[in-house]
Amino acid sequence: MEKIYKRQPTIRTLPKHSNINSNGHIFGGWILSQMDSAAGIEAIRRVGGPVATVAIEAMKFHAPVNVGDWMSVYTDITKVGTTSLTIHIEVTVVSRDTEDETLVTEGDFIFVALDENHRPKKIDD
Template sequence: MTGQSAARRDPILRVMPSPGDINSNGHIFGGWVLSQMDIAGGIVAHREAQGATATVAIDSMAFIAPILLRDVISVYAEVERRGRTSLGIRIEVIATRDRGATEVKVTEGLFTFVALDENHRPRLLPA
């Protein structure tokens, strides 16, 4: 992100996966964490765009370490780039495990959101 440690910034989203989110390897499904990232990115995009947005691309995505059943994940997101109608939101997921003793970066990605007008067409971002 911007060099801040997870301890010095507030997550956009904090959630614990449920047993139904686990795959046969004992890890959380990648699609589950992807949806949490999209929710957090959408919150930041909506705030920045001052209105409706849509996810239009995942520009990069890296699964770094597995998420385990009892982990609490914190999703951090911030605007990395700003265009005329679109926002690049950098999203990072940190898993806290061992009753809070360990923090592990589990995934990160760059998502692109586009601001939408009332007809669901791209609109200019506010100044």
């Protein structure tokens, strides 16, 4: 039976051995970079141009990620201000021995829209 996922991730990847930490799990900084990349894609789509990460809030690591886990990064815009937007990110994995997605990490990233001089610019409605 084919598994149908209700939502589509912004990024889907397979962590590699080069991404492990000293405990044998995937390095949290690597996961954070995947989250920032996915949220950046979502922010650029919404703003229609360049953005910069200005803050990371409410980061939570719920469970470790292992080499070979099928990792998905989901993004949802939760707030749009005058020049900034907040994106909630959820990272899930599907392990080799299951078809169920498990939430492993989540956080809120704040981006600011940039003009041609790399200064904050107003986000259009």
